[in-house]
Amino acid sequence: MSFEEYFPVFNKLTPEEKDCLINSVSLKRIKKGTIVHNGNDDCLGLLLIISGQLRAYILSEEGREITIFRLFSRDMCLFSASCMMKNIQFDITVTAEKDTEAWFIPVDIYKSLMENSAVIANYTNDIIGTRFTDVVWLIEQIMWKSFDKRLALFLKEESSIEGTERLEITHEKIASHLGTAREVVTRMLKYFQGEKVVSLSRGIVEITDMKKLSEMSE
């Protein structure tokens, strides 16, 4: 599918703006595991995802991670161009969780369009609003949801994203998503196993009772 069909406000742009975008976008293929954006070190441009999956997380000084949001097909990754937003003053890392194909828009092109076009500026606003909502939701989770519920919800979502109840994921990886230590994840998964909700083997968490897992997440 063409860029025009992926960029939601394309039809509202002027002919000049359309030309400018069309002439500057390129198709990017990103291998699973690639670091797309690393803190404030780089500022390449925006990625409009065609297929695949990106993960944005923050890092503690000790190297602990917590996922702050994930992006899928038709989502726009703004933070790989966070230098264009002068008030965004935190370091975020974005990696490809799956092989990803995306439309790439260079930051200088997008920035100059945004400065002059109310349509693009408002579209950018909408995206930041969505990410803001993700982040406030995360605070609510961390503050007021016990860890067993957060873990149950994570496994449920992961199963829905992957389309399988057999998840190929390590305890370490789950800990990085949820911002905790591996030992905490292992202990809780063993409790889930005792409750016959999951079955564990090396590098695999298999959900054996989705109904009960759903109940546990609420």
Place this chain on the structure above:
Amino acid sequence: MSFEEYFPVFNKLTPEEKDCLINSVSLKRIKKGTIVHNGNDDCLGLLLIISGQLRAYILSEEGREITIFRLFSRDMCLFSASCMMKNIQFDITVTAEKDTEAWFIPVDIYKSLMENSAVIANYTNDIIGTRFTDVVWLIEQIMWKSFDKRLALFLKEESSIEGTERLEITHEKIASHLGTAREVVTRMLKYFQGEKVVSLSRGIVEITDMKKLSEMSE
């Protein structure tokens, strides 16, 4: 001081936009303790603070609070008009922590200006970016900073805002800012008192060793 001097991008607007704003803004006086915005129930408009102090917080189902940001002179309160941003989908409450004077801009006026003006849309973007940074900072605090450090930092900031080392604040109120239970605050304050960093009396926390408090917050 006039609205023109408070609204940072006023000089970049067209004469029509300037007129439209000038003719629709009004001065609002808000008493300390007033709820300015309550979840998604209302959507009056934006507040550009002249003097005073607003506090934005989220609530758990059980009624626990956590402060997500505070606003001071020259800050713009967008969230009292969050209905104009369709992707902001969380309930935030905003109250006046002090008697506050602000320029009030009705939501329909601002919304129509923002839709047509790249200048106003980008200004709005900048504000959301600042609040986004506040919220990610809060996640870092909650996830990776132990409670003693968070409490020390809060007392230090509160002292700087109030311009005094004698803080008139209850343990309950501190708990609401930090998203914890009153008992947790009381226990930690008593520990601080034992360390001779604060002295406690009814409704008062007095900082007696600012240097040590600063060190504890790092």
